[in-house]
Amino acid sequence: MRAVVIEAPGRAGLGTLAPPVLAADQVLVRIRTVGFCGSDLNTFRGLNPLVSYPRVPGHEIAGVVEAVGDAVPAELRAGADVTVVPYTACGTCSACRRGRVNTCRNNQTLGVQRDGALTECIAVPWPSVLRADGLSRRELALVEPLAVGMHAVARGRVAPGDVVAVLGTGAVGLGAVAGAARAGAPVIAVDVDDRKLATARRAGATHVVNARGAALHDALQSLTGGDGPDVVIEAVGLPETFLSAVAEVAVAGRVVYIGYAKAPVAFDTTQFVRKELDILGARNATAEDFRGVLSMLHGRLFPVDDAVTRVVGLDGAAEALRAWDADPGAVTRIHVDLD
Numbered sequence: 001m002r003a004v005v006i007e008a009p010g011r012a013g014l015g016t017l018a019p020p021v022l023a024a025d026q027v028l029v030r031i032r033t034v035g036f037c038g039s040d041l042n043t044f045r046g047l048n049p050l051v052s053y054p055r056v057p058g059h060e061i062a063g064v065v066e067a068v069g070d071a072v073p074a075e076l077r078a079g080a081d082v083t084v085v086p087y088t089a090c091g092t093c094s095a096c097r098r099g100r101v102n103t104c105r106n107n108q109t110l111g112v113q114r115d116g117a118l119t120e121c122i123a124v125p126w127p128s129v130l131r132a133d134g135l136s137r138r139e140l141a142l143v144e145p146l147a148v149g150m151h152a153v154a155r156g157r158v159a160p161g162d163v164v165a166v167l168g169t170g171a172v173g174l175g176a177v178a179g180a181a182r183a184g185a186p187v188i189a190v191d192v193d194d195r196k197l198a199t200a201r202r203a204g205a206t207h208v209v210n211a212r213g214a215a216l217h218d219a220l221q222s223l224t225g226g227d228g229p230d231v232v233i234e235a236v237g238l239p240e241t242f243l244s245a246v247a248e249v250a251v252a253g254r255v256v257y258i259g260y261a262k263a264p265v266a267f268d269t270t271q272f273v274r275k276e277l278d279i280l281g282a283r284n285a286t287a288e289d290f291r292g293v294l295s296m297l298h299g300r301l302f303p304v305d306d307a308v309t310r311v312v313g314l315d316g317a318a319e320a321l322r323a324w325d326a327d328p329g330a331v332t333r334i335h336v337d338l339d
Contacts, residue, residue: 003119004317004336007054009046012318017056017115020123024069027076027129029084033137034117035060035308036321036334037145038170038237038259043112044321047262050112058118058336059086059110062140065129072126083140083294084117085128086110087284102151102284109284118317118336130287132294138304139297141335142171146293146302147285148258149175149235153183154289155282156231156256160184165220165229167245169193169200171307171333172258173235175293178203178302180233182292188223190216193329202303220248227251233282234258239265246271246279254278310334 005015022028040057042048061084068076076082088108089101096104110116132140149172158164164180166173169191180187181204188207189200197208209219220228228250234241237259245255246267255277272279296302309331312320317336324331 001120002314003056004058004314005054005056006040006043009053010044012044012321014315014318015054015056017119020121022067022069022123024071025125026069026123027065027072027082027126028067028121028123029061029063029082029129030066030121031061031063031117031119031338033062033141033338034058034336035141035145035171036317036324036336037111038172039109039112040321041324041328044325048112055111056115056118057111058116059084059112060141060144061086061110061117062137063117066121068126075131076126076129080131081133081135081140082129083132083143083290084110084122084124085130085285085287085290086117086144102286107284118314118338120338130290130294135294135297136304137337138308138335142302142304142307142333143290143293143297144285145171145333146175146178146296147289148172148282149177149233150179150292151285151289152176152233152235152256152258152282153179155280156233156254158183158185158231162230163188163224163227164231164233165190165248166200166205166233166235167241168234168236168259169196169332170235173233174200174203174302174307174332176233176235176258177205178296179292180231181205182296182301185231188220188229196332199303199306199332202306216244217248224250228253230254231256237261239263243267246277249275249277251275252277254280256280256282258282308333308335312336314338
């Protein structure tokens, strides 16, 4: 099978894989579309510490059931449109024992710790496959990043009336915007790109702030009556946005970090105590988060077309990855169509 392979930092191209052998509890999924994720970009840049090379990227999946093993339930039949939960759970580590399977200590995400979906077919355990009849390939390939954003909303315990600021409106940030709006919260979307902010408004943001053109602190104070947001969700992954989240959140507020800062962050820890903050991490997403996104997409409540910046075929995937590396701010999502 043809596949996109990141051979080493800065080197990507087409390669080949052997077809998968289907086990009794697995589903063979023919891949239609894969979205490039920020983790794929970091793998290309050599900045993902969880990756070894060579690596086939890709875990944002739109596919079709090609075949099923003998032990797979009847509802997963050949021809069904599906997406895939790309994580694993060992079932025995401390996180799994607490029911927090999304942060399993031994997790292996497709395209990160193991080869991913940017190839013609993959075989995955049937519980990881979610049917999504009636959704397009664009919608299905956005489910995973939107679910990661929605999981951050759940981690932040967002409730009706909470004012939520989302820093960064890439696909994951848009999931946080949409999830917080669905929870009944007024949402302030923050970015440095007016096009992304326009998409965030269509995803449910009540207010938008271009942090390049306005003083973020002044804008947030004005929009919150001087209190600051009740919840700040950081979806950028820069030291300065890590610091801004703590500085801008209200007293007794919650900060949720999704992104990894690419350098050490030196906090003024007096703010943690003085404000009595809840500092939370959000990793991956649960199957429940995935189902929440599927429900939202079935209701046509998300601006799917606006969230996809570029569509390429398998032959153009490596070049698209290099172009994204050269101008990361210009991209919300790149979709690779395999068929």
